[in-house]
Amino acid sequence: AQTVTQSQPEMSVQEAETVTLSCTYDTSESDYYLFWYKQPPSRQMILVIRQEAYKQQNATENRFSVNFQKAAKSFSLKISDSQLGDAAMYFCAYRSRATGANSKLTFGKGITLSVRP
Amino acid sequence: EPEVTQTPSHQVTQMGQEVILRCVPISNHLYFYWYRQILGQKVEFLVSFYNNEISEKSEIFDDQFSVERPDGSNFTLKIRSTKLEDSAMYFCASSPPPSGGYEQYFGPGTRLTVT
Numbered sequence A: 001a002q003t004v005t006q007s008q009p010e011m012s013v014q015e016a017e018t019v020t021l022s023c024t025y026d027t028s029e030s031d032y033y034l035f036w037y038k039q040p041p042s043r044q045m046i047l048v049i050r051q052e053a054y055k056q057q058n059a060t061e062n063r064f065s066v067n068f069q070k071a072a073k074s075f076s077l078k079i080s081d082s083q084l085g086d087a088a089m090y091f092c093a094y095r096s097r098a099t100g101a102n103s104k105l106t107f108g109k110g111i112t113l114s115v116r117p
Numbered sequence B: 001e002p003e004v005t006q007t008p009s010h011q012v013t014q015m016g017q018e019v020i021l022r023c024v025p026i027s028n029h030l031y032f033y034w035y036r037q038i039l040g041q042k043v044e045f046l047v048s049f050y051n052n053e054i055s056e057k058s059e060i061f062d063d064q065f066s067v068e069r070p071d072g073s074n075f076t077l078k079i080r081s082t083k084l085e086d087s088a089m090y091f092c093a094s095s096p097p098p099s100g101g102y103e104q105y106f107g108p109g110t111r112l113t114v115t
Helices: none
Strands: A003-005 A010-014 A019-021 A024-026 A032-039 A046-052 A064-069 A074-079 A088-096 A105-107 A111-116 B005-007 B010-013 B019-024 B031-037 B044-050 B053-057 B065-068 B075-079 B088-095 B110-114
Touching: A003 A088, A003 A105, A010 A019, A019 A111, A024 A074, A032 A064, A032 A074, A046 A064, A046 A074, A074 A088, A105 B044, B005 B088, B010 B019, B019 B031, B019 B088, B019 B110, B044 B065, B044 B075, B075 B088
Parallel strands: A010 A111, B010 B110
Antiparallel strands: A003 A024, A019 A074, A032 A046, A032 A088, A064 A074, A088 A105, A088 A111, B005 B019, B019 B075, B031 B044, B031 B088, B044 B053, B065 B075, B088 B110
16 A cells, blocks of 8 residues: 655745655655645635656746656655745555555645744 | 636535535546645645545545546545534545646645534
């Protein structure tokens, strides 16, 4: 079974600064997907960024980028130019590709990010 | 942009009562899921559904739970006899055919409170 670990329960960043959120995972599979989801106080789950394991290039979406280290099973999220609206809970998630198109997401415990004005 | 919708946004029920949580997935999606999140904890998988059948279910999804796609648009989660520990946020999600991507799109959630 796959596991996702987010060991930092909380982080804080100054507005306009850069912050990195850590995530590690454990799997015996070679083909999978990784995601970061944002959950603001409204508790809606919003997809931030995605990464296919077979791609060596790190995904980027505007101010959000990942550092995907497949051998180390590490998938960190970097938020550049942090904004007050980035304050939220962030979840790292894993999805197998081997078990089919409707395979489940396995989430980490999440990290609470606060942004200081 | 199409969205997953869920109703109601908040449901309060008494222990032992039946509840039905409703979801309307994105129209061209084929795969449907329910997850739950107990307050302050991580999001947990309950069940996945495809072609009118359960594809996978977790240990949480016991005989008290059932899912149904009664028509071409709705996807429901029924809890037959609610317990206090069923209090949680319940999220519905859907994903497109493989050719359309691999992300799961989440609804806004239903907060279930069992008293």
